[in-house]
Amino acid sequence: MSLIFSGMQPTRQLHLGNYLGALKNWVKLQNDMDAIFCVVDLHAMTIDHDPETLRNNIREVAAAYIAAGIDPDKNILFNQSSVSGHAELNWILTCHTPLGWLNRMTQFKEKAGKQKDNAVLGLYAYPVLMAADILLYKATHVPVGEDQKQHLELARDIAGAFNRYYKADGFFPLPEPQILGEATRVMSLRDGTKKMSKSDESEYSRINLTDDADTIALKIRKAKTDPEPLPETVEDLEKRPEANNLVTIYAALSDTTRAAVLAEFGGQQFSAFKGALADLSVAKLAPIAGEMNRLLGDKAELDRLLKKGADRAGEIAARTVNEVKDLVGLVRF
Numbered sequence: 337m338s339l340i341f342s343g344m345q346p347t348r349q350l351h352l353g354n355y356l357g358a359l360k361n362w363v364k365l366q367n368d369m370d371a372i373f374c375v376v377d378l379h380a381m382t383i384d385h386d387p388e389t390l391r392n393n394i395r396e397v398a399a400a401y402i403a404a405g406i407d408p409d410k411n412i413l414f415n416q417s418s419v420s421g422h423a424e425l426n427w428i429l430t431c432h433t434p435l436g437w438l439n440r441m442t443q444f445k446e447k448a449g450k451q452k453d454n455a456v457l458g459l460y461a462y463p464v465l466m467a468a469d470i471l472l473y474k475a476t477h478v479p480v481g482e483d484q485k486q487h488l489e490l491a492r493d494i495a496g497a498f499n500r501y502y503k504a505d506g507f508f509p510l511p512e513p514q515i516l517g518e519a520t521r522v523m524s525l526r527d528g529t530k531k532m533s534k535s536d537e538s539e540y541s542r543i544n545l546t547d548d549a550d551t552i553a554l555k556i557r558k559a560k561t562d563p564e565p566l567p568e569t570v571e572d573l574e575k576r577p578e579a580n581n582l583v584t585i586y587a588a589l590s591d592t593t594r595a596a597v598l599a600e601f602g603g604q605q606f607s608a609f610k611g612a613l614a615d616l617s618v619a620k621l622a623p624i625a626g627e628m629n630r631l632l633g634d635k636a637e638l639d640r641l642l643k644k645g646a647d648r649a650g651e652i653a654a655r656t657v658n659e660v661k662d663l664v665g666l667v668r669f
C-alpha cells in the first residue's frame with residue numbers, strides 16, 4: 337500500500353521555499369494517495385527556541401497547511417509531539433544507526449557551523465528522528481525539497497539495516513523521496529549559493545507566506561541580481577545563480593517552465609521582471625495568508641483538528657511500536 341508522510345518544522349514562519357519545494361506538491365499529491373502531514377515540533381527543539389513562540393508556530397504551521405489546501409479530514413494532520421511513538425521508535429533506531437552514517441550528513445555541518453562541540457546531540461541525531469517519523473507509519477513516499485535528499489537516503493539505509501538485523505524482510509518499506517516541481521531548491525534572495533531557510537538570520541533572504549504585499553515587493557526589489565538583462569536561454573540562465581533563482585520562482589508560481597518565462601522576459605531588465613514577480617507572488621500568497629489568519633482566529637477549532645489527527649496517527653503508530661517491540665525483544669504487557 338502507498339502512503340505519503342511529510343512534515344515541516346515550526347521554526348519561524350514558512351517561506352516560499354517551503355511552499356514551492358514541498359507544500360504546493362503535497363496539495364496535488366493528496367488526491368492520489370493517503371497522506372500524513374505532520375508539524376514536526378520535536379525537530380524544532382534542535383535549535384535555540386522560545387517556548388511561547390514554539391507553541392504559536394506549531395499552530396501557524398498547521399494553519400498554513402490547511403490554508404494552502406491540505407484537507408484535514410481526508411488526510412491525517414497533527415503535531416509530532418502528541419504521538420509518543422515518534423520518540424520511542426527514534427530511540428530504537430538510534431541503536432541501529434552507525435555514527436559514521438551521521439557523520440556524513442551535510443545539514444548538521446551547515447547548521448552546527450564552526451562551533452561543532454557546542455551543537456546539541458538532538459541536532460546531530462535529527463536525521464534518525466526523521467527516519468522514525470516516516471517509518472512509524474511505514475510510509476512509502478516522502479515529498480520534500482532537494483535539501484532533504486540525503487536525510488531520506490539515510491532513512492532508507494536505517495530501514496534496510498533494521499529489516500536485515502531482525503530478519504524481517506520488508507517490515508519497513510524503503511521510503512521513496514518525491515522531489516517534484518520546478519523549484520526543488522529555492523535559494524536565498526541575498527545569496528544565490530545558499531538555500532532559502534527559516535533559520536537564516538536575514539529577513540531579506542526569504543519571502544514568508546505571511547508577508548504583506550509591500551514587504552514582498554520590497555524584498556524582491558532588494559533581491560541580489562547581476563547587472564545584465566535576463567538571458568534568452570536556460571543554458572545561459574544556469575550560469576547566473578541569482579537570476580536563475582528568480583526565474584525558477586516565477587516558473588514554479590505560475591506552473592510553467594523556466595524556458596517559458598524566458599520566452600516572455602528574456603532580454604528585459606530585472607527591474608521590470610522583479611515587478612512582475614512581486615505581483616505574481618502577492619497574487620499567489622495573499623489568499624494563503626488571509627486564510628491562515630482566519631484559521632488562527634479560531635484556535636479551539638484548529639486544536640480540535642490537530643487532536644483528531646493525533647488520535648488517528650496515534651492508532652497507526654501504536655501498532656508499529658508494538659510490532660517493533662516484539663521484533664527487537666522487548667517485553668510488553
Ligand code: ATP
Pocket residue numbers: 343344345346347353354355356357358479480481482483484519520521522523531532533534535536
Ligand atoms: P530550517 O532552516 O529551520 O531547517 P527550512 O526552511 O529548511 O527550515 P524545514 O522545516 O526544515 O524548513 O523543511 C520543510 C520542507 O521544506 C522540507 O521538505 C524541505 O525540503 C523543504 N524546503 C526547505 N527549504 C527549501 C528551499 N529553500 N527550497 C525548496 N524546498 C525547501
Ligand code: MG
Pocket residue numbers: none
Ligand atoms: Mg530545513
